[in-house]
Amino acid sequence: MSETELLALLRELDDPERLERPLDYDRTAASLAFAALVHRLETDFGTPCASEQDTQDSSEYGRVRIPAQATTRGTPIVVCVSKFGSLAEVCADNPGAFLGTEEAREQGALDPSDLATVEQALAGLGYVSVPEELLESDYEGPSALEHLTARPTWWTRYFGSM
16 A cells, blocks of 8 residues: 555544544454464464564554564564554564664665565455554544653554553
8 A cells, every 4th residue: 555545544544532442343353363463474484473462551452573583684573463454563673663664674674575574464364564654653633642642643543552
């Protein structure tokens, strides 16, 4: 999806009455999809991946951590999954460790083939990958997020603690 299409999707999913999860949120379906993602990444990278799920008081559903020893550049890859619209984020090391995947690639921390493997897994399982660079841009939606942080971002909206 283009940046314009992704921004349109972020705005479409935004419901100021439901900050933590959407009205049609299906916890069982989210759990099954997440388990499939963990399994796929473990298969693709040939190693167990640590994961946490069903994050409380957050719009993030969970995270999968691909260990450093399984990546080409020796940097862990973290995949964050939102409770909204199967949104996902891929980042090197941890969210915010780099300005985004482009910077991580430029600095030699993220191999393009590893990123492609993760992106293919996400797409194959119906997730929409949103670049960290876009998620870190200023939030421009209807939800009141100022009480959460001085500078709300799209990441705050779809992956942050509520």
